[in-house]
Amino acid sequence: MKPNTQQLSDLTIQVRRDILRMVHAVNSGHPGGSLGCTEFLVTLYQNIMDRKEGFDMDGIGEDLFFLSNGHISPVFYSVLARSGYFPVSELATFRLLNSRLQGHPTTHEGLPGVRIASGSLGQGLSVALGAAQAKKLNGDNHIVYTLHGDGELQEGQNWEAIMYASAKKVDNLIATIDLNGKQIDGTTDEVLPMGSIRAKFEAFDWDVIDITEGNNIDAILAGLTDAKSRTGKGKPVCILLHTEMGNGVDFMMHTHAWHGKAPNNDQLASALEQNYSADQIDY
Numbered sequence: 001m002k003p004n005t006q007q008l009s010d011l012t013i014q015v016r017r018d019i020l021r022m023v024h025a026v027n028s029g030h031p032g033g034s035l036g037c038t039e040f041l042v043t044l045y046q047n048i049m050d051r052k053e054g055f056d057m058d059g060i061g062e063d064l065f066f067l068s069n070g071h072i073s074p075v076f077y078s079v080l081a082r083s084g085y086f087p088v089s090e091l092a093t094f095r096l097l098n099s100r101l102q103g104h105p106t107t108h109e110g111l112p113g114v115r116i117a118s119g120s121l122g123q124g125l126s127v128a129l130g131a132a133q134a135k136k137l138n139g140d141n142h143i144v145y146t147l148h149g150d151g152e153l154q155e156g157q158n159w160e161a162i163m164y165a166s167a168k169k170v171d172n173l174i175a176t177i178d179l180n181g182k183q184i185d186g187t188t189d190e191v192l193p194m195g196s197i198r199a200k201f202e203a204f205d206w207d208v209i210d211i212t213e214g215n216n217i218d219a220i221l222a223g224l225t226d227a228k229s230r231t232g233k234g235k236p237v238c239i240l241l242h243t244e245m246g247n248g249v250d251f252m253m254h255t256h257a258w259h260g261k262a263p264n265n266d267q268l269a270s271a272l273e274q275n276y277s278a279d280q281i282d283y
Helices: 005-026 031-036 038-048 070-082 088-093 124-137 156-167 197-203 217-229 265-273
Strands: 064-067 144-149 173-179 207-211 237-242
Touching: 005 031, 005 038, 005 070, 005 088, 005 217, 005 265, 031 038, 031 070, 038 070, 038 144, 038 217, 064 070, 064 124, 070 088, 124 144, 124 156, 124 173, 173 217, 197 207, 197 237, 207 217, 217 237
Parallel strands: 064 144, 144 173, 173 237, 207 237
Antiparallel strands: none
């Protein structure tokens, strides 16, 4: 049985704790965007995606996920581990020498769940398009999901891929944009204003939906279910996921300052106190 909303919420708290402890332990990493996407990735992996037992790179007969904004690896690693791809205890090796859990995901260490190296921004959608078209050629009717940062859309390769997806009617693809309005140097409007992202995707002939409460599990469930219902109809689907960077930790929210900064001991203690669950099992 799929987990209910309360179980998803409890796991979200656990994943937040993982993120905070991983980044603190090595004084390095990206907690802000990771915390902002926690509810989404927990819901996607635990409730929405059709996944097989085990892992292989071919991914035949199952849904696929590609993380394009690879710097939010802490949330990705935690969700993968908590979803059974590798031991939760391995989270303690995050960013250490010879670890499979590098700061940006890579494939040469063979970490289960990781399908592409995504340290360089702007490339995830191109890779996902190849996977989605391969599924069509193979008669595999499963869906390819991607996640991108809104600041990442300032990279030009995205728009070539966005144009290609609609031109070739890649309608087994759901691309989600983490629309938090922040990036490493400030707000996206301060760094490079992009205007209406919805209007841009619609101009490229995508089917676009908004999840306005991108940190609300019920809203995410409804939005992803709606997105799935729109696949197979001749257009790729875009979800605009409105999130708060640093969600769940009061001093990390409403600022870009925690895009790539680790909490100190006192800050960690405060953040963990805000994310307490009687059922938590820390690594």
